[in-house]
Amino acid sequence: MNPNRLLVLYAHAAPHLSRVNRRLADCARLSEGVFLHDLYETYPDFYIDVAREQALVAQAEVLVFLHPLQWYGMPALMKEWVDCVLTESWACGSAGNTGSGGAGSGALHGKRFWLVASTGSGADDYAVGARHGRPFADFLAPFEQTAALCGMQWLPPHILHAAHAVDAATLDAHVARFGELLQGLAAPSPLNLGHSAGVDNGI
Numbered sequence: 001m002n003p004n005r006l007l008v009l010y011a012h013a014a015p016h017l018s019r020v021n022r023r024l025a026d027c028a029r030l031s032e033g034v035f036l037h038d039l040y041e042t043y044p045d046f047y048i049d050v051a052r053e054q055a056l057v058a059q060a061e062v063l064v065f066l067h068p069l070q071w072y073g074m075p076a077l078m079k080e081w082v083d084c085v086l087t088e089s090w091a092c093g094s095a096g097n098t099g100s101g102g103a104g105s106g107a108l109h110g111k112r113f114w115l116v117a118s119t120g121s122g123a124d125d126y127a128v129g130a131r132h133g134r135p136f137a138d139f140l141a142p143f144e145q146t147a148a149l150c151g152m153q154w155l156p157p158h159i160l161h162a163a164h165a166v167d168a169a170t171l172d173a174h175v176a177r178f179g180e181l182l183q184g185l186a187a188p189s190p191l192n193l194g195h196s197a198g199v200d201n202g203i
Contacts, residue, residue: 007060011078033186109151
């Protein structure tokens with residue numbers, strides 16, 4: 001069903017209004033070894049075919065979440081996908097039932113997880129005393145812990161802040177870098193993004 005190494009789950013409720021995510025999705029769609037899965041196009045009624053989605057995930061080596069951050073989290077359909085598809089016994093396995101927070105032994109164990117997201121606010125807005133009250137990394141904790149509980153390797157996120165305000169050159173560079181990283185991850189000898197890269201704020 002999915003012979004590709006990377007499964008990109010794209011969630012944007014109004015893609016025609018998107019400045020950043022639509023371009024990233026188009027880049028993924030044209031990338032070899034990558035399957036771009038548009039959730040809002042596939043499930044406009046929010047009725048998710050769990051068996052199909054689990055089969056897609058099982059055959060991928062890298063799971064990519066591509067979406068804007070909305071109210072400090074993922075879009076509604078992406079959250080519905082997570083709730084329906086990543087069932088505890090399937091996604092986490094027996095270790096996921098211990099309550100210890102350790103890596104599970106289920107269907108996602110050993111895969112890699114990459115968050116590719118955008119924010120409307122600038123990077124400086126994510127700090128103690130600033131508009132959002134805490135560092136941006138704090139808002140990534142639910143994503144990172146989901147990966148950890150399922151036994152997945154967390155890759156440094158590719159983030160573009162101030163998505164509505166950045167200039168065309170910055171946006172072009174962000175999309176180009178995404179394409180390079182995507183191809184590196186899809187290669188027969190996958191790119192190791194490492195942990196030193198940190199959060200790419202795209203600015």
